Amino acid sequence: MASSSTLAGHTVVALHAHPDDEAIFTGITLRRLAAAGARTVLVVATSGDLGESRVPLRPGETVPQRRTAELERAAELLGVDRLVLLGHRDSGLPGWESTRHARALAAAPVLPLARALAELADAEGATALIHDDEDGIYGHPDHAATHRIGAAAADLAGLPAYRTTVDRDALDSRTPAGHLVHGAAGAAGVRYGRRAEEISLSVTGTAEDLAVKRAAILAHESQVAESDLPEDGFAAAYGQEWFRRTGGEPGPLEVLAALTGHRADHRADHGADHKAVTPAP
Numbered sequence: 242m243a244s245s246s247t248l249a250g251h252t253v254v255a256l257h258a259h260p261d262d263e264a265i266f267t268g269i270t271l272r273r274l275a276a277a278g279a280r281t282v283l284v285v286a287t288s289g290d291l292g293e294s295r296v297p298l299r300p301g302e303t304v305p306q307r308r309t310a311e312l313e314r315a316a317e318l319l320g321v322d323r324l325v326l327l328g329h330r331d332s333g334l335p336g337w338e339s340t341r342h343a344r345a346l347a348a349a350p351v352l353p354l355a356r357a358l359a360e361l362a363d364a365e366g367a368t369a370l371i372h373d374d375e376d377g378i379y380g381h382p383d384h385a386a387t388h389r390i391g392a393a394a395a396d397l398a399g400l401p402a403y404r405t406t407v408d409r410d411a412l413d414s415r416t417p418a419g420h421l422v423h424g425a426a427g428a429a430g431v432r433y434g435r436r437a438e439e440i441s442l443s444v445t446g447t448a449e450d451l452a453v454k455r456a457a458i459l460a461h462e463s464q465v466a467e468s469d470l471p472e473d474g475f476a477a478a479y480g481q482e483w484f485r486r487t488g489g490e491p492g493p494l495e496v497l498a499a500l501t502g503h504r505a506d507h508r509a510d511h512g513a514d515h516k517a518v519t520p521a522p
């Protein structure tokens with residue numbers, strides 16, 4: 242484990258689309274940032290309104306209320322210092338009527354949200370942002386929106402950004418159908434992630450990080466069943482988190498990547514070279 246002061250003085254603001262994305266895609270990273278002494282601010286754009294609950298809700302409880310409570314629990318497990326909810330509505334998948342809802346994140350103007358995020362980052366003295374990559378990890382409209390908002394905010398605030406994705410090559414070879422993103426991409430009818438050579442850096446979890454990440458994902462019990470996350474194979478699917486850095490000098494995530502034994506290399510700003518490839522089976 243990193244010493245508790247390696248990243249003291251750093252503040253990282255992570256933007257995600259829905260409750261559960263923070264744990265699924267950046268749980269190890271958030272935990273390790275906190276453990277290394279960085280302040281972490283988690284900003285979640287929607288309450289995941291359209292994620293049908295797989296468990297009975299309490300009388301009068303709504304899905305957004307339930308998912309917000311689950312998010313608070315997950316954030317606590319991951320050592321998040323501050324949780325900010327933007328209160329937009331889940332947009333649903335492409336073609337759904339819900340994408341045009343007045344409060345739908347995907348329909349919201351980017352600039353005001355980006356300005357608000359840049360102001361928050363500025364007020365927090367942030368040293369880096371984390372947000373979804375250009376493809377929204379797997380093409381969900383809300384993830385594409387958090388990409389646009391995060392990228393614009395990073396520009397406005399003059400901050401380096403780490404774009405969250407998954408390494409498609411790694412996942413397909415290690416766990417052909419064993420990551421939640423496989424099901425999500427299948428439901429959306431899109432490909433997911435990027436090729437290994439497009440990834441700038443990865444953060445690898447220890448056994449302890451993985452236990453916390455699994456607990457944080459399972460805190461979203463209205464969405465994820467324990468049987469969706471078998472312990473056997475969890476490390477193969479969820480033991481690494483992947484990013485592409487844009488702008489600035491190497492920052493806190495490169496420090497983490499180095500601490501976890503994975504070299505942070507120089508392949509930032511690689512997005513322009515991205516080419517479509519055959520979708521995974």
Ligand SMILES: [Zn+2]
Nearest residue numbers: 258259262384
């Ligand atoms: Zn999501």
